Amino acid sequence: TLPFLLTLSRTAGEIIAGWEAQPHSRLYMAFLIIQRGNETFRCGGFLVAENFVLTAAHCNGDKIIVVLGAHNITQQEQSQQVIPVRRPYPHQDYDKEAPRNNDIMLLQLEHKAELNEQVGLILLPPAHQRVKPGTMCSVAGWGRTSALSEVLPDVLREVDLKVLDDQTCLKYPGGAYRNYNSRMMMCVGDPKEHKASFKGDSGGPLVCGKTAQGIVSGGPSNGHPPGVYTRVSTFIPWIQKTMRRLQP
Structure with missing residues (x-):
């Protein structure tokens, strides 16, 4: 049960002028519930291996729970997999001053995600590949x-x-x-x-x-x-x- 999903007090980064995604069209999306002291906030992330989610280092907290396979996070959808984070690994050179250098973090999950029609991995680029401006x-x-x-x-x-x-x-x-x-x-x-x-x-x-x-x-x-x-x-x-x- 995830009743606390409804009471998230604040946020960290959001979509402006966008539209609702086709449910489960992005199998890799992770919803992160982060506790830092008395505060709870949300971030996004993405599944890059069965037991690793990639996210931003500024999304770190005392306790992180990952929800995979979600579309509507206020409902207990059959597709959701709720997995606690065993350990966060923020980049060792992360600098929280803006703009944030090395703002990247791997989350090791408590157990492997089950890959299925609602939960899947996303590809990462080759090292040092550049995306052309205009893409x-x-x-x-x-x-x-x-x-x-x-x-x-x-x-x-x-x-x-x-x-x-x-x-x-x-x-x-x-x-x-x-x-x-x-x-x-x-x-x-x-x-x-x-x-x-x-x-x-x-x-x-x-x-x-x-x-x-x-x-x-x-x-x-x-x-x-x-x-x-x-x-x-x-x-x-x-x-x-x-x-x-x-x-x-």
């Missing part, structure tokens, strides 16, 4: 749908976003991204379109083709694009090494 990708999550509203959606929502060149973030007005690091970050979301990931979507994947190329990391508090995503391909050696070390 359309998509992001999904259970985060807020407006900077003006605290209301959180019950169902998974998604939006298509364009990958931009690094200069767009480096030269962002007001210098919000002056510390943007193109080696480990991606600049995503056309400033001309009011579409973005937002609070509650943190840790979810930016999917280009069938590959998780980015992780929702941060963006302006008003929800205006572009946002900054962790560049997954940079961390492939770290992901592989960490998972190999922990496999029984």
